Amino acid sequence: MNFSSKLIENAVTEISRLPGIGKKTALRLTLHLLKQKAPVTSALTEALIKLRNEIRYCAICHNVADKEVCSICESTKRDKSLICVVEDLPDVLALENTNQYSGLYHVLGGVISPIQGIGPDEINIASLMQRILHPPSGTPVEEVILALPATMEGDTTSFFITRKLKDHGVGVSTIARGIPVGSELEYTDEITLGRSILSRIKYSAE
Amino acid sequence: MHLKNLELIQFKNYPKVQVEFSEEVNCFFGENGAGKTNLLDAIHYLCLTRSALLPLDSYHVMHGKEFFTIKGDFESHQQPLSVNCVFESSKKKRISLNGKPYQRLSEHIGLLPLVLIAPDDTLMINGGSEERRKFFDGMISQTDSHYLQLLIRYQHYLKQRNALLKRFAEEKRTDKAQLLPYDTQLVSLSQAIFEKRAAFLTEFFPYFADHYRAISGEKESVSISHESQVRKDNFSQSFAQSLERDVLLKRTHFGIHKDDYLFRLDKHPLKKFGSQGQKKSFLISLKLAQFFIFKMIKGTKPLLLLDDIFDKLDDRRIFHLMDRVARKEFGQLFITDARPERSKEILRNIQADTRYFTIKNNRILADESN
Ligand SMILES: Nc1ncnc2c1ncn2[C@@H]1O[C@H](COP(=O)(O)OP(=O)(O)OP(=O)(O)O)[C@@H](O)[C@H]1O
Ligand SMILES: [Mg+2]
Ligand SMILES: [Zn+2]
Numbered sequence: 001m002n003f004s005s006k007l008i009e010n011a012v013t014e015i016s017r018l019p020g021i022g023k024k025t026a027l028r029l030t031l032h033l034l035k036q037k038a039p040v041t042s043a044l045t046e047a048l049i050k051l052r053n054e055i056r057y058c059a060i061c062h063n064v065a066d067k068e069v070c071s072i073c074e075s076t077k078r079d080k081s082l083i084c085v086v087e088d089l090p091d092v093l094a095l096e097n098t099n100q101y102s103g104l105y106h107v108l109g110g111v112i113s114p115i116q117g118i119g120p121d122e123i124n125i126a127s128l129m130q131r132i133l134h135p136p137s138g139t140p141v142e143e144v145i146l147a148l149p150a151t152m153e154g155d156t157t158s159f160f161i162t163r164k165l166k167d168h169g170v171g172v173s174t175i176a177r178g179i180p181v182g183s184e185l186e187y188t189d190e191i192t193l194g195r196s197i198l199s200r201i202k203y204s205a206e
Numbered sequence: 207m208h209l210k211n212l213e214l215i216q217f218k219n220y221p222k223v224q225v226e227f228s229e230e231v232n233c234f235f236g237e238n239g240a241g242k243t244n245l246l247d248a249i250h251y252l253c254l255t256r257s258a259l260l261p262l263d264s265y266h267v268m269h270g271k272e273f274f275t276i277k278g279d280f281e282s283h284q285q286p287l288s289v290n291c292v293f294e295s296s297k298k299k300r301i302s303l304n305g306k307p308y309q310r311l312s313e314h315i316g317l318l319p320l321v322l323i324a325p326d327d328t329l330m331i332n333g334g335s336e337e338r339r340k341f342f343d344g345m346i347s348q349t350d351s352h353y354l355q356l357l358i359r360y361q362h363y364l365k366q367r368n369a370l371l372k373r374f375a376e377e378k379r380t381d382k383a384q385l386l387p388y389d390t391q392l393v394s395l396s397q398a399i400f401e402k403r404a405a406f407l408t409e410f411f412p413y414f415a416d417h418y419r420a421i422s423g424e425k426e427s428v429s430i431s432h433e434s435q436v437r438k439d440n441f442s443q444s445f446a447q448s449l450e451r452d453v454l455l456k457r458t459h460f461g462i463h464k465d466d467y468l469f470r471l472d473k474h475p476l477k478k479f480g481s482q483g484q485k486k487s488f489l490i491s492l493k494l495a496q497f498f499i500f501k502m503i504k505g506t507k508p509l510l511l512l513d514d515i516f517d518k519l520d521d522r523r524i525f526h527l528m529d530r531v532a533r534k535e536f537g538q539l540f541i542t543d544a545r546p547e548r549s550k551e552i553l554r555n556i557q558a559d560t561r562y563f564t565i566k567n568n569r570i571l572a573d574e575s576n
Contacts, residue, residue, distance in 0.1 A: 112384075112387075113366065114366050114367075114369035114370035114372075114373055115365060115366055115369045117373075119370075119373070119384060120384060152359060152362050152363065152366075153366075155387075156363075156366070156387040156388070156391075159386070159387040159390070160383070160384070160386075160387050163383065163386060163387075164383070189309075189310070189313070190351065190352065190355070191355060
């Protein structure tokens with residue numbers, strides 16, 4: 001693309017670095033921002049700068065936080081005997097949006113994959129062990145829920161963590177994997193279907 | 207099952223071609239280098255998602271172009287199946303069935319069974335164990351989709367474990383806890399894959415022996431034995447014990463990636479003691495057994511591609527094949543030959559809907575005599 005202004009070109013280049021945004025969309029967004037009143041764009045840039053400078057990661061669970069400890073870890077309403085282990089930040093948001101979970105989280109920041117040079121030391125496993133052995137809230141951890149991706153790397157990481165927890169008297173569970181609500185059996189892939197039949201649950205007609 | 211037509215765009219030497227096939231016998235003539243094998247390879251792509259010749263998709267894009275497309279309409283059990291395969295440089299290959307793209311290409315394998323008999327098949331006898339594993343794995347995958355998934359997982363875990371071994375070697379330390387997830391998976395997958403391989407061979411062997419007997423005239427006895435470390439009773443222990451060596455050499459030494467199939471003639475290894483003719487008979491029998499076991503399991507006749515075989519086989523073996531063509535034991539056939547007179551002579555007495563094509567200047571022309 002050829003821009004008559006170097007300033008526009010810079011803005012387009014930067015915006016198009018975002019995932020899912022190509023040069024065309026970036027140009028549309030740039031022109032849109034130009035049309036707005038000055039406070040609108042400065043609010044955006046300020047939010048971004050503040051985000052960058054002030055964002056912190058929770059010292060306990062590695063979730064995003066405004067302070068040393070995140071609002072979830074701090075809340076008195078959460079069940080502190082439960083820790084749900086996830087790969088990354090979006091997973092916390094997704095689970096929070098279900099409104100079905102009231103325990104704590106632990107964000108690993110990745111899964112084990114030697115091909116990519118990621119071992120247990122490169123992700124937040126040591127701090128998980130630490131908070132289980134010495135709970136910061138004083139409430140002992142009773143159950144660790146593994147909510148890692150249903151990939152070979154996710155499984156490897158779950159296996160590794162389960163082994164590490166083996167002799168510490170904590171229950172370990174993993175989220176159920178199965179057929180999406182509203183889908184037909186015959187269109188479900190074999191692996192998912194296979195897993196669902198193996199980990200079937202008791203049916204209650206109460 | 208049969209392929210009704212094929213369209214190629216920028217696939218190897220073909221800028222753009224369209225062909226309509228006969229449901230029975232299709233013969234392609236053309237000088238050396240005309241593109242006969244390339245045409246068969248395109249059919250191989252449609253059925254098995256990849257080339258039979260070179261694994262890298264980018265090699266199949268016409269020189270100087272950015273993408274290739276292969277399209278074909280099949281009919282199987284009276285159902286129309288349109289397959290579209292597109293590869294664009296630096297992008298993932300996409301395959302769709304009746305307009306619906308596959309999430310996992312491996313899901314397509316097995317839907318359209320295919321058997322290819324080609325000149326470089328001799329590698330299967332004279333080459334290393336991976337050639338024989340490739341043949342048997344390909345066959346089992348086409349008949350059992352679960353097997354393919356096991357194999358994909360096995361290979362992935364093996365890669366991860368080897369990467370970890372390399373890291374341990376570099377860091378001069380070994381952490382067994384990190385190896386354990388892979389060891390556990392590899393041992394249990396090895397066992398599962400081993401069992402499927404062994405069961406398949408039991409089913410496969412009688413087909414093979416029948417064809418060999420028919421081709422060779424019952425002169426020698428043949429055997430195929432599946433050699434595997436898994437056969438040892440203490441497999442998981444041996445796996446664990448080889449850790450030191452694994453770390454030292456940064457590779458996993460135990461598991462089904464070391465399996466081999468030993469071909470024997472009257473108890474002697476075919477590779478060392480077989481004559482040229484015996485090896486050819488062995489190969490053709492392996493391929494025919496593949497055809498007939500697919501037919502039995504799938505309930506449909508696979509496509510049969512015969513690349514340049516009249517050049518490589520003697521009359522006796524050609525007769526054995528053509529006798530089966532004449533008796534309509536095969537389904538749709540694709541035959542290539544650089545010498546039209548030879549093929550026409552061989553096919554002359556066979557009652558079948560036969561279509562001849564000539565490949566020249568990167569175009570495929572149906573003969574007027576059709
Ligand atoms: N990516 C590519 N782009 C253009 N041409 C290609 C490409 N790959 C291979 N070719 C050409 O395809 C031709 C080889 O075709 P093929 O192997 O199908 O020949 P053939 O008719 O089977 O010959 P033979 O009778 O010797 O077996 C060569 O001329 C080669 O240059
Ligand atoms: Mg050829
Ligand atoms: Zn927290």
